[in-house]
Amino acid sequence: MNIHQLSVHHDERQDRLMLRLNTQDSQEFRFWLTRRMAQRFLPILTQSAERLEAAQPGVAATDPVSRQILSDLRREDFLKKADFATPFENSATHLPLGPHPMLVTDAHLDFQVQGGLDLTLEDKTDPQHPQACLMHLQVSLVHGLVHLMAQAAEKAQWGLGAGPEPAPDNPTATNAAPTRYAH
Secondary structure (H helix, E strand, O other): OOOOEEEEEOOOOOEEHHHHEEEOOOOEEEEEOHHHHHHHHHHHHHHHHHHHOOOOOOOOOOHHHHHHHHHHHHHHHHHHOOOOOOOOOOOOEEEEEEEEOOOOOOEEEEEEOOOOOEEEEEOOOOOOEEEEEEEOOOOHHHHHHHHHHHHOOOOOOOOOOOOOOOOOOOOHHHHOOOOOEEE
């Protein structure tokens, strides 16, 4: 899946965040994120961006403070170059997850050796028919997703906090298994 655009906005009626993404081959994926899921997910995405930035070749940011500073600098650079003015295209010809947004009940993060992050979003509300969507995100898309989610959560007045939670002191402890977050 080649992601073309991301969009995150707060739906007042549902009191949820709607995450939408378009692919270059005119597919659209839609996801609902509850406040609880966003509250757990946003800091982990922020930490993931820090970890991905620190893993770039030639980077020597080994301690949590250095990783956060590096990530903040790169995020600022990315945000200066990103196009947030172009409206989200509603011209999708295919909705692989169906006409209704998928409610995200679980999220799995798996860091790839070659760089990037595999993000699996799941809906397990119906155990007989669970749904899942796997996306491979480069660090720039992770920064963009963090930015859009934080903006939407702020507009929703969810009080998720101004900044991310601090990164764990031992980042290699999470390498044993993919990170998993559930509702």
